[in-house]
Each structure stands twice: as C-alpha cells, then as structure tokens.
Amino acid sequence: MVPGEEKQLKQEEFRARKKEGASMKIWKENKSAAIVVLCLFIILVTGLVSIGVKSNNGRIVVKEVKISPYGTDLAGSMFIPKSALKTDQAGNFINTVPAVIVNAGFTNSRTYLDNVAIQLARCGFAVFQIDMYGHGHSEGTSHRGYANPPNPFTDDTSLMGAQDALAYLRTLGFVDQTRIGICGHSLGGSAAGRLAEKNAGFFTLEDKLLNMLHSEFGVSITAEQVAAQDADAVAYALLSADQLPLYEMRKEQIVAEDRVAVRNYMVFDAHAAGCDPRVVEVAGIPVWRDLQANLGLVMNISGHEGKGMQDKDAALATEHTLKILSLDGAAERDTWYQTNLSRTTERALSTKLKPFYSDASDPAIQAAAASNRLRMITTPFGWHGYTYLSTATAKAAMQFFSTGMAYYNGDIVAGKSTNSIKNPVASHWIVKDLASAVGFVALLVLILPLIDLLMKLPFFASLQGTPQSPSQSKKSPVFWIFTVIFVALPVLTYSQGAGWGSFIKPSPFSTVELATRIAFWALIITAILFVLVIIKYFTFDRRTGISFGDLYGLRYSGKNSL
Template sequence: MRRWGFFALGLVLIVAGSLLAHAVQTSGGVRVEDVRFPGATGITQSALLYVPPSATPQHPAPAVLLSHGYINTREMQSPFAIELSRRGFVVLSMDMTGHGYSEGAVFLPRDLGGPAALAYLRSLPFVDKANIGLEGHSMGGVPISTAAAAMPDGYKAIVFEGSTPAFLGAAAPPAFHDLEVVEGQFDEFAQLMWGVPKGSLVPAAPKTAKVFGVTGPVVVGRTYGSLADGSARRLLNPPVTHPWEHFSRAGVGGAVDWFQMTLAGAAHPLPPNDQIWLWKEIGTAAGFVGLIVLLIGTFEVLIALPAFAGLAQPMTPAAERRGWKWWLAFVLTAAIPALTYYPFMKWGQLFIPMRLFPQYIQNQLIVWAVLNALVTLVLSLLIRGGRPSFTHRWAAAVAISAITVAVGYASLAIVDALWHVDYRFWVLGLKPLDPRHALMAIPYFVLWAIALLISLRALAANLAVRGEGFLFQTGAWKLAMCLGFVALLIYEYATLFSTGLLATPSEPLNTIVAIQFVPLLACIGAIAAVTYRRTNSYVPGAMICAALLAWYVTAGTATHWAPGFKSPLAAAARR
C-alpha cells in the first residue's frame, strides 16, 4: 500500500503544482508559447513568448525582451514575464546562445543572441515597435547591450538587473535610452560589475557616476535626465543578493515600475508591488518535490513486479547501533564535500570543455564529485565498523533504475507540453532535454555513475544500522548528504549580511551554485536510503541519482564548446 501511496502522492503534487503554475503564468488570459527563431551564424535560438489578450495586430502592445544570467535558462525570468504580461506587455524571455534550447555556445556568437532576439520580437505583428524595453540579469546584460548597439532606435527603455552596461566587453551604443540599474546592496558580483567590493557602495562608484553622467554619488531612487527625451536614468539599491534580484518583490517591482513609466500602451497598469509570480514558483516547487516522491513510488511499484522481485532483499547493515564510528562517518560525510568544494572546483577548471564534455561548469562539478568519492572511499576503509554485505543484481538494478527515471521524465515532458512549466524553485530548476542535450548527457551520466557508486557504497556501509526505522534512516541520510552545504552557506551569507562581503569574496559564482546542492543532495540521500532498504544494494540508488544529476545539470547549465570556438574560460585555465 505504501508504494502506491508514494506513487499517487507524487502525481498529485505534480499535477496540482503544475496547474497552479500554469494558472499564474496565464493570469488574465495570457498565452505562453515555446518559440524558435533564427540566430546569427545559422544557429536556432529559443524563447518563451508571453502574449496578453490585449495584444493584437489591430492594437499592438508594448513589449519587453528578457535575458537570464550565466548558466541559467529562460524560465529564470518568469517573475518578470508574469508581472509584465499580466499588465499588458508582450514578453519574450530568451535563452542566451549556449543556454537552454538555444544552439551555439557561450559567446558564440559573441552577442549571445541579443540582436536576433530583438529582431524577432520586433517582427511580431502584435508588438508596438515604438515601445520596446530590454531587461537582463547578470550576464544577461550582454545580449541586451548588444541588442541596443545593433538597433539603437529599436528599443525605448532598458533595465540592468544585477548587471552593468558593456559587461564583459559587450558592444553597447554610445548612449542608452531610458536606463535603470537595479543592484542589490549584497550583490556578490559588485566588484565585477561596478568595480566596488560591496553592492551598497555602487551608488558612489566611479563607474556608476559615468553611466549616469554625474560627478558625484548617484542618489538612489532619483530619476536623472528626462523621460520625455529618453535620457532618464535611475538607480535602485535594494537589500538583496545577486540571485535574489530576479526573485524578489524589490527586483521585479523595480523593473515593472520602470517599464510602466517609460513604455506607453500597457492595457492593465498595476502598482509595482501587486505581484503574483511567487505562486507560480510554489507550484513548480511542488512539482519538483512530486517528482522525487514519484521516483520513489515508481521504484516501490516496480520492485513488487515479478520481473524485479529478485531485487527485493532486506538490508543487512554492518553496524548494530550508532556508536562513535557512526557519528564520525556522519560528520565526515557532511563536512568533506563542503570543505573540498572550492579547491576541487578550481582543480576542475583543468577539465577543459571538449566535444564529448562541452559544459565547463558540469566538468568542474564532475571533478569535485569524483575526487570526493575517492576521499570517501579511503575514509570508509579506515573507519568502517564491520564488513558490509551487499546483494547486487546489476542487470535488474540498471533496468529498474532506467524505468524509474523514464517515468519521472515522462511526467515532466507531459506537464511541459501541456502547460509550459517545469519543476523548479528559484535557482533550482529541472527541465526536459532536447535531442542535443540528451546526447550530451550520456557521457556525463557515466562519470556521475562512477562517482555515485563509490559515494553511496560508503554511505550504505557506514551509516546504515540494523533495525533502523524508515523515517530516521531516510532523514539521517538526507542530513548527512546536505548538512555540510547548509553550514557552508550559512557561514558565507551570515558574513555577507554582516560585513557586505562573502566569507570567500573571490568565489561568488561557486557560492551561488552551491545553493542548489542543499535540495539536490538531500534528494540523493532520500533516494539512496529508500532503494538500499528495499534491495540491500547501493547500485539502484546510484543509477537513479546519476541519471537525475546528468539530466539536471546538462539541461540547466551552459554549453561552452562548439566547433571553432575557444572559451575565454578555457584559455584562462590553460594559462
């Protein structure tokens, strides 16, 4: 009965959450479409198009082009898309080249697809070409800068959200039309963006004064220049971090307010703080939780079938009780991955993108995971309390794992096709693989499987206890997997909020990437515990989690390698 309960609960969470997310993003009759359009150098680009019912060829509506940041995808900008479209703006939320479903690679082409996306938006018959805005978060400032440079008269207003004009050497026009900057007081990238160590110092930064055309500090919230002639400038400096700039009422409200001020013709203007986008995130978060529950339920259902009944074996842990070796193993399991995270990610820069492994961030994560697996293996041999006994049926384990993941994947493919939503919350996001990314995920799966087979064997050998209850064991394994990163992030952000700087100020990107590790590692711990309890083997859990990670990371991060392209990051790693 429990197995069908997990299966049913997973489906309920997925359907209910996806329906809620769909209802929110189509509020007021907005239509959401998955679109493709030609980009530079013959590539195809991807975007989500939000069309309010008020936008027609007879009554064209103002429009906004949105761009996400580095190693994100178009769905990350849904808070802006939802709030703008429900007010009557047409919204095109693009995938930068090398991200999401857009082809190419990072900086191939150099403009990251901004000019092509703006050209596509301007070609739509229901768009008012005289009232178009541009918004980009973080590295998303590159495509909107290059779009503005390519078509200086093709837009009317622009918002840099946690970004900066001409970021990373991007082309930009001599002068921007009505420009707003939203930069968090605790932005982890303030030094890179504005040349000051803290986001709270951006109003007084020399670069800010230059952008605003003033000689002293910029007054936060004051509108400089004139909206009438397109020379307006405004700086907002809310108390948020870099990833919260596109996931907060302050960040979203600032952009919405600016576009309502600068673009004419919105059918349903609303106060900037009138925001409903968070309910969409709650819905897709329920979908993510539902997926993990569905995977567990699917496994439970399958193992009761005759084809897989031979896998069902009671667990036979080596430990009779939780003694000092158990607690030592628990602490080391939690602490070592977090303690080695920054140095191993740096070593991972030597795993340069190539045809078979084209994603630089995933390459670094693979190095971190494999090295941690080896460390775990050595420590496991030193501290184990007894000789573990496992029951392996490899062929059946691989088959049941493949079917389990296929059922989970099918659930996502269906809700994406029906409602254009995926499973996500804030920086956590799981989306379907297109054919290109599906092929890309295969070699990564092999490496993830190697790392997880070693790591989960140690987990089962050291943290399983005879007679332990389901809830306690599952909870202990989840905590062992993620608690180190919880502590690391508390340390980093407590330091940031108290001093204005991260504890490791040279690691802003990896610190933000680490936020995802808390829920992901907890999910791995839960799946590992359940599958081990049912089979006395770590193999099914390792296979399921390896497929999940290869799918998650490949679909959600950036592609750096493409024929004829040399990543600046790879060149730096070589040097």
C-alpha cells in the first residue's frame, strides 16, 4: 500500500469512529426518551390488537353495561354481533340471535373468562359477561341506609346477579328469547346451577299442564296418565265443553312461559348446585325427573372433584357426576348422553349418543337438544384456576352452546351440515392475551426510563442525589429473614384475610363488598409490615448510624417543587 492510500484509509477510519462516537453520544443522551416512545408505541399496538380480537375486527360490538336493580349496580360487558343490530325502517330488529350469560368465579372479575366470552361471541351469540355482585365493578347487595336491599337475594344469594342478567337480556329486542344459556366457573358455576333449578326446573311441559288440570280444574290424575305425558287427552276426556276454552287459554300461557325458559347450562369446575335429579310430584303423583335442560360439565383433571395425575378419570365417576348424567358406571369423557323420562319414582338411565365433538346437525343429537335432554362431561388439563387459561374449556363451550341452541353464526338445521360446528378452533383469545402480556411488559419497561426523564424536570430536582451505599449486606441472615417475612406474609394470609373485613357493611364510600374486604386486609398487612420495618430499624439498622428517614427515603424537600 502506498503512503498516500494508507493515510487516506486512516482518515476514513477516524471519521467513521468519530461518527460512531457521535451516534453513541446522541443515543446515550436520548436513550430514555427513545425507550419511552417505543414502549408507548408497543402499548398502543397491543391495545389495538386486543380490541381487534375482542371485536372480531369490527364484526362484534363490545359495550360496557351497568344495570341497577334495587339501586345496586351490576356491571358487565355485552358482545353483540353487528348483524343482530340491523333494523327495519320502523326501528324493529330484523334478526335475533341466541345469548349466553358468562359468570367468573369467586374474587374474580368478568375478564377472567375472556377466553370463553370471546370464542362464544365468534359463534354469533350475544354474550353478557358479568361481574357478579360484590365482584369487579359490581356493587354488593346488602346495602343499608342509601339503597333498598334486594329482597330476592335475601332468600337465595347464590344467583349472584345471574337472575338480573337474565332479566336484562329479556329487554333486548335482538336476543332470541327462546334460546338463552348460561355458563360459569367455580362460584359462578354454582350460580348457573341454581338458575337452572329455578328457571328450567324438573317438570316437563306435559307435567306442568297436568299440574294445572289437577290444581285449577280439580281433575284427578293417575300414575298412568303421568306416564303417558298427554295432558290434552286427559283434558278432552274429563273437562266439560265450558271448561275447555279456559284450559286452552291456560295451556297457551304455560306453553309460552315454557318456551322462554333457559334450557342450556354449562358448569366449569364447580358443583352444579341444584341440578341433581330428584323425585317430584306431578298432580300428586311422585315421579323421578332429571333437570329439564341441556347440561354440560367441565371438570379439570386437577381441579374440583379431580385427583390430578393420581387419577385422571376421577371426575368421571364421582357421585355428583353420575347423578347429573344419570349413569350407573363411570361416564365417558367428551361424549353426548341423552337422559330418558322415568315413568316411576325410579330413575331412568341415560342413553349414550355420539362423541361430543360430532357434527352438531346430527338428527339424534338435535332431537335430544330440542327435548332438553343432552348431557356431557369433559376433563381438560389443568387445575381449578387454569380454567381462565384453558383453550379446551372455551372449545367445549363453543361446541356445547352451538349444539344445544342449534346456532353457529346462523341456525343449525338437523340433518343439514351446510351450517354446523364440529371440533371448533378456540384459540383466538390467546392472541388477545399475548398482546395484553406484551403491552404489560412494555408498561414495566417504560417505568424506569420515564422516571429518568421526570427526574430532569425542576419539580423533581430535590429527589436527585448520589445514592448511599447499602447499609446491610445481602449476605446478612437478618436481610433474608425479613425478606422472606415481607414476601410470605401477604401470600399466606390472603385467603383468610379476605374475610377479616366481613363486618364492614357496604356504603356510598365503599359499594363493592369484596373489594372492601381486600382493602381492609391490605391495610392490616401494611400496618404489620410497617411495624416490622420499625422493629428492624431499632433492632439492627440503627447501628449503622443512618437515620430512619434517610434509610427508607422518607426525607423530602419542597424547595425546588415550584
């Protein structure tokens, strides 16, 4: 290499290093601002992705709803297919769609079952996802002094808002009143079971008509007539010509009420309270009856009534499962069963139909669904709380409600598979949760750079200074003992601590009972930890010669705050 070329090469290298150094200097000076901008951008994008998933890219309208029966707020989110909101020139809804109420579990807000709500909405259902009373944004139900106590709940608190959610759906013109379902997890599942007991009940339509003939017309009904299930034959054989028009009028009323009863229930990892078959009296004749509704159970392998890896089939053979499904031996998972009508006080065992994830338009399955006799159980992987992260649970809900209500973005017609559902995909909600997780990480990353930028403002100048060296070594046993106490105490006391504030009644200042209890527990724990900090200081840290205020950053100067 000639001397001139060597000199030119060195100059170019020098300029390159100088340019690189300038770039690094600019980056160091603006690093915090760049990270803040990047994090805000990520939060914006992930938020849009989350909204896109929940709304199915604009095909579903998601609305926040608050209803106030008895002056008590019940909060929820409505997922409404846009197609259901079309109206004619007079403002009447052109289409109606089935609806599903979704209840989360104890201490959980509605968003915990986003996996189920999002996937059901994509099936074309109107979904009312509620915060049960005393949970999330819903208020407690035992108000005194400023609102009327909700009398229906003094008799049965287990419905937890499900009854009022149903009443709200009854007011919506785009909801098909003959096709409404409900599902819930844990406490929400028990609430769904109680609604089934009260709304669907155990009497067939013919049972109700025979009861009416017996109680209102004084007709004596025999066991043979109950078994025959033909109230019209009894009426036309025993009533006078003057009584028949009244019978037909009352029959029309009973049939209309029966048509709008809620007939589809799904319980996630909970006891289906109130749904056990039983002996009832039809016109004074005792007879065995199953719940008159389609009912599905989702029992996690390691969850409620499960024994985890010890016995993955445990939930298939529990007394509760066998009662609900009307079986003698262990149930088969992911299988449709049909209950059979008993003619005596002895139960009639169910009939096995087809695999649960069969074509929903199958005539035998649709016949059982129409007569409110479908039963099933599935046992997906997971423990009790895993339901909220379970694709299998969301998938089961899609298959169950689409089959039971013969609807999957349009009516399902028996024998025609042109519009049906079979083994659906239920993973869309994961995209929303992943986007939310990325957005949350971006929020955490945002904190320190944002603090760095804020510390450069005059308002925060008094907080600037050279950090003091640690007053205690991380090798000290005292450090680790107190660290373990501070971390473990809240964790170990939370479950019991949530009940410490049960004596505090809801008021205008604290309307959500559960939130009040948790806040009371948090205050108690904070006070205990603060006392421990003081004890630690005067027992150990004071020896360092550092004041309490300096050690814990409690000094503040307002001289530069303006």
